[in-house]
Amino acid sequence: MRVKILRQKSPNSQPYWQEFSYEYKDNQTVAGMLDELNYKDDLTDIFCKHAPRIQWECSCLQGMCGGCAMVINRRPALACETFLRDIKGDTIILEPLSKFPTICDLVVDRGIIQENLKKANTYIKEYKNSDMTQYDHMYSAGKCLKCGLCLEVCPNYKDGKSFYGAAFANDCYLISSRSDSRKVAIKESYKANFAKSCSKAMSCVDVCPMKIPTLASIAKMNRR
Secondary structure (H helix, E strand, O other), X not given: OEEEEEEOOOOOOOOEEEEEEOOOOOOOEHHHHHHHHHHOOOOEOOOOOEOOOOOOOOOOOOOOOOOOEEEEOOEEEEHHXXXXXXXXXXXXXXXXXXXXXXXXXXXXXXXXXHHHHHHOOOOOOOEOOOOHHHHHHHHHHOOOOOOOHHHHHOOOOOOOOOOXXXXXXXXXXXXXXXXXXXXXXXXXXXXXXXXXXXXXXXXHHHHOOOOOOHHHHHHHHHHO
């Protein structure tokens, strides 16, 4: 298998493509492949040119942290949940998420997600008893990894300065469901930073690794 990676040495340097050869393993994930490539002390590309180790992020490697989010063959996905056997063809193309600043290679700065949550003061303050019929959906919405895949694929999300995206919408639903003192402010923030700019493309639902029913969160918030 040929592995083509868009690399970048630092935030201010120019990106460049580098290709590697990898012996295909049917039960291997993209994360496992990157780990194995980096295990070599003498990593070389397809031209036998020495290459620095490939920089990428990971933590749990079980689809629970969202750290290994990247663009795999033009589709945003988690590297630890993407198996080589599901890749069509003999070439795999890896790129960093394009909606966030690149730090190095496949590592990006997704801090804007948390910064926007802080700006909107998305915290519960005092808990209130919630509708038990909503528990299943609240549990699903609470699974958000803040991995950024939904923002990468969203046609409305650009830099996070005005439109905050699906991850924000799910949090707004959770806060307004559990807090009396914060629900009015959260609804106003939801209206300003999500509702007025969302075109309902729903591509966010397609790529979500946790299969969060974001459309339901949006529908519930719009009714509120």
